[in-house]
Amino acid sequence: MTRAIRHITMLTLKDLRIEARGRQTIGLVVVLAVLIVVVLALGLGSGGGSGGLTATAILWVAYLFGGVLIFEKTMAVERHDDALAGLLLAPIDRGSIYAAKLLANLVLMFALALVVTPVGIMFFQFDLSVAPGGFALVMAVSMIGYAAVGTLFAALTSSTRLAGGLLAMLVFPITLPVVLISTRVLANLFEHGTSLAGSGLALLIAFDLMFLAASWLVFDVVLEA
């Protein structure tokens, strides 16, 4: 167990070091996500779509597209010069590679959320002060589920010519329940003051566990494909 944790830490830090050096992924993703929020805000017009449901739905659109780019780019690092084969040749559990890639993707997604969320709040007059902790918790739990699926499918599609487009086509439908539940839970929390307990958060956690377990189990097969 300790050995696996050590491997996961090394692999995650490697990904983050590569990203910190080039800042290619996060720079691109943040610009895209901010643009999505701004364009949708302008399209909906002033006051045309304020409130918890609209704000969280539009933030999710930005997170979804930003996330797909993150998953694609972090996996592309492994495909360049076949670095992935170097990892597969090391005597490590292949689940560690999945866990590390997922962690690196989550760090980047959280960084994206840190930048994009204030932009959404500003454009949609969304009062986050009602339940900032609840918002962070629901978003974090939802993003784990989304990233769990995205990381798995990025490994599957990264060797194909369609890569990013195919990834979006596969990941969006599968993670739709997560997005719908997350948006509904946040809308209830911010518009009706409903407590998080029994609000669907447990369902989100169940989705996370299911996606994580399934992805961990099949990642080895996906890498061989």
Added chain:
Amino acid sequence: MTARLTIQHADIPRFTQAGAIEARTGQSDSRRVLRLAQSESAAMLPAVHAVGVHKVLDDRPILRDLTFDVPAGCYAALLGANGAGKTTLLRLLSTLTTPTRGELEIFGRNSRRQGALIRAGIGLIGHQSMLYRDLSALENLVFFGRLHDLSEPGVRAMDLLDFVGLVDRAHDPVKTFSRGMVQRVSIARALLHEPRLLLADEPFAGLDAPSVDTVERLMAQLNEQGMAVLLANHDVRQSLRLAERVLVLRKGRLALDAAASELTVEQVLREIEQR
């Protein structure tokens, strides 16, 4: 710019490093001593033992009924036309994929059931470098060394960079290197964990003549130290000069398995090109 490869040390960082580490640190490294003992006992077993190996990809048979041995410490060349199955065979031997049918053993270990153990004892130099372009040569080697649980990955990495003549470029990103330099770092990566079998998939592709000469010498020296080498190559003349054994693949089948000294270039070419 393609730098000329130079061997700066007469002695390669040996894959019997236990003594060297003990001398440098004053501590014994039981894992390495154990590995050394294992390597001595494993020396009796063939490096590769293949029986009836088939590989099917996308419903197309790539390798058919391959049966052959590569003895421990042997330098063998694997020849064949494009698409003959050389790369697929090396991927099987390196456990990156498994045979569809048949049995494959590396130093007595079954490739289906003991993949992790096999990977600890093989090094692979592929078509591509298997390195991270944005990391430096040293960072790459230390990273892969840690994945292989080396006790002193930094020391080992610097030893190997010294061996391949790149110690002065240790901190430069790999993306700034020429093809020849990248290939040298790739060789260093393959040797990090002191493998007993080196699999090289066209390691001379894209190198200039001086670099080819030096990579040839590096591999010959490793073989002299007891490492088995399986070299997939297109150059028949070069392969006959370097290797003791020659295996020829034709359309996924083993067409020839003979001592290099008994073969001529024309004979081998005939076997490769025969329809």
